[in-house]
Amino acid sequence: MVLLEVKDLKVHFKIENGWVKAVDGVSFTIDKGETMGLVGESGCGKTTAAYAITQLLPSNGYIKGGRIFFKEPERVTALREEYDRRFSDxxxxxxxxxxxxxxxxxxxxxxxxxxxxxxxxxxxxxxxxxxxxxxxxxxxxxxxxxxxxxxxxxxxxxxxxxxxxxxxxxxDDWNREIRKVRWQDISMIFQGAMNAFNPVFKIGDQIVAAIQLHEDIDDDAARKRVSELFEFVGIPQDRMDNYPHEFSGGMKQRAMIALALALSPAFIIADEPTTALDVITQDRILFEMKKLQEGLRMAMMIITHDVSVVAEVSDKIAVMYAGKIMEIGPTNMVFKRPAHPYTSGLLGSFPSIKGKKRRLESIPGFPPDLVNPPSGCPFHPRCQYAKDLCLEKAPDGIEIEPGHVAFCHFSKELWERMRRDV
Ligand SMILES: Nc1ncnc2c1ncn2[C@@H]1O[C@H](COP(=O)(O)OP(=O)(O)O)[C@@H](O)[C@H]1O
Ligand SMILES: [Mg+2]
Incomplete structure (x- = not known):
């Protein structure tokens, strides 16, 4: 069942000398309980896409086209139906x-x-x-x-x-009740969330307050919930009464994750959730998030510039470049047999800490200027396989395997080559 559908989304920023085409025709769906990794180099539009979904765009950001459909969770539907039933009669x-x-x-x-x-x-x-x-x-x-x-x-x-x-x-106020539940649907762990806690209040109290803002529960019940969440993300429970400065970076990040999970959202967006952490901690936290997400049947979108982060935990992966999706598909297919030169470059430049090491190669050149993006395929100036066609025409998506789509004129050839190599 589709929980989130993003279709041909275009988000542009107005700046002095024109428009930054930060997200320029992005489409994907996320099912209930599914995890999608959204990956790509810094500046390709990942955070902007997340802000469009959560309606948190800055004032110079405009949705120029497309649609975002979010199916309300059953508990909201149930509440609304109950409300209608009561008050229509x-x-x-x-x-x-x-x-x-x-x-x-x-x-x-x-x-x-x-x-x-x-x-x-x-x-x-x-x-x-x-x-x-x-x-x-x-x-x-x-x-x-x-x-x-x-x-x-x-x-x-x-x-x-x-x-x-x-x-x-x-x-009580029924309408408020419904609004409250809606508000709990989407939760976001922000990029650079390390400083999100107020330095003058105890961390545990801040999470308790966030829960009580949305739910009518007493202090003891809320504290119990926080201690369970702490246990879950691996923070000793007696640390609830610490102030933010008494937490290490890794613990702050875990506390942030606990905060995002506190209201059991139906959908969670984690924007570079583990970027500031060491590799071992990254792995543990992602594994724990995955476990929780499966338990609660939450859907999740993990945003990262580091492909290795999402290799283990994503069902599906979408690779973005210059405001567009280059390749999307089930994680194992995209990882084993990428069908876009950008993806294979990206995978090469981020060796997995598990499994066999790949050859370390980075993609030469720089991401393009999004005010005046290149003609045709935006990746052509950096692509070792580029031909005239790539300068002239933006590629359509080509489905190479079921659910595995690449936006490259030559994706079939590349995919065949990858298949022979693996
Ligand atoms: N408020 C803004 N005004 C103008 N340009 C912006 C704004 N926010 C982001 N951008 C630009 O939009 C592009 C995408 O940014 P972002 O979504 O943050 O990328 P990512 O999260 O993939 O690193 C970048 O070129 C960035 O400079
Ligand atoms: Mg970002």
Missing amino acids: APKERDKEAARLKKELEQRSKELGELVESKKQLEESKSIVPASMAKRLDELRAQVRELDQRLSALTCSYDLLAKSMRKDGSM
């Missing part, structure tokens, strides 16, 4: 009840009016008002008052009434 029920109350109120009021009149006549003729009559008058007044209150409560506006209902019938 509610007006009818309310009207019936209001009519009944109104009739009763009219009868009681008439009775009350008659009794008040009789009492007045008795008083005028200087007769004694019976005690039973005085008692009945008090009763009737109380009944009329109560009926009147119930009637006005029933006939108040739909919105006011909607606000006063919750699953269990107690008072």
